[in-house]
Amino acid sequence: MIKVENVKKRFGEEEILKGITTTFEKGKTNLIIGQSGSGKSVLLKCLIGLFKPEEGRIYYEENAIQDMDDDQQRDLREEIGMLFQGGALFDSMTIEENVMFPLRMFTKQKKSEMLGRVNEVLSRVDLNNVNKKYPAEISGGMQKRVSIARAIVNKPKYLFCDEPNSGLDPKTATLIDNLIQEITHENDITTVVVTHDMNSVMEIGEKVVLLKNGTLAWQGDKNEIFKTDNEDVTNFVYSSDLFKKIREVQLKEG
Numbered sequence: 001m002i003k004v005e006n007v008k009k010r011f012g013e014e015e016i017l018k019g020i021t022t023t024f025e026k027g028k029t030n031l032i033i034g035q036s037g038s039g040k041s042v043l044l045k046c047l048i049g050l051f052k053p054e055e056g057r058i059y060y061e062e063n064a065i066q067d068m069d070d071d072q073q074r075d076l077r078e079e080i081g082m083l084f085q086g087g088a089l090f091d092s093m094t095i096e097e098n099v100m101f102p103l104r105m106f107t108k109q110k111k112s113e114m115l116g117r118v119n120e121v122l123s124r125v126d127l128n129n130v131n132k133k134y135p136a137e138i139s140g141g142m143q144k145r146v147s148i149a150r151a152i153v154n155k156p157k158y159l160f161c162d163e164p165n166s167g168l169d170p171k172t173a174t175l176i177d178n179l180i181q182e183i184t185h186e187n188d189i190t191t192v193v194v195t196h197d198m199n200s201v202m203e204i205g206e207k208v209v210l211l212k213n214g215t216l217a218w219q220g221d222k223n224e225i226f227k228t229d230n231e232d233v234t235n236f237v238y239s240s241d242l243f244k245k246i247r248e249v250q251l252k253e254g
Helices: 040-047 070-078 095-106 111-124 140-152 170-187 198-204 231-237 241-252
Strands: 002-011 014-024 029-033 055-060 080-083 158-162 190-194 207-212 215-220
Touching: 002 040, 014 040, 014 055, 014 207, 014 215, 029 040, 029 170, 029 198, 040 158, 040 190, 070 080, 080 140, 095 111, 095 140, 111 140, 140 158, 140 170, 158 170, 170 190, 170 198, 207 231, 215 231
Parallel strands: 029 190, 029 207, 080 158, 158 190
Antiparallel strands: 002 014, 002 055, 207 215
16 A cells, blocks of 8 residues: 655645645555646656655555665665556567566576566566567557566566556557556555546546646545546546446436
């Protein structure tokens, strides 16, 4: 579990996060949603330690990042997996080398041990016999699955995903959503996903945090979204005709 208490972050005179308090639950897919400029990415970067809040505290289990020394922060980084928006694969490395990269950084395993783990996670994301290919030789959806394999190769306790469906077609996006959720449940990971995609919310939103102008506007799960009268939620969710129709059906069914 990750707990956020009254986190505030500013750049110069502009306050981006205005006192966020919430929790991200273990073994669940926790989604951060909101319009562009709402503070989603800034909150994510505070969670993983790239930004330091001016006020507030962030706890991993019972340990606050602010109280950790350098060694403890390094140990925490080894427990974190990160799926970047663009995949962030190294073009000059093979798929095998890309996935192995965190193991080389954070472990002292033998080459045979690392290769065994690489093959294990590639198989888990349904990518066999691609080890010697380069990112440019596979599709965008396959690249995203390679990125997931790399993010989980170190068996992280915490998984962060920044717009994991960016640039993918709807069918592939759904496959990626479901894969992230399956891996979360299988390994009891605390997963945090930043997204603006309502399809992702409805697929895997076990805990949903809606930000608006740097504040926590609403939190709940994907089923509660259709029942709330919170104006910020309805404005965000039902901006498309599709979800307006879904809401009408949900309300009729009680």
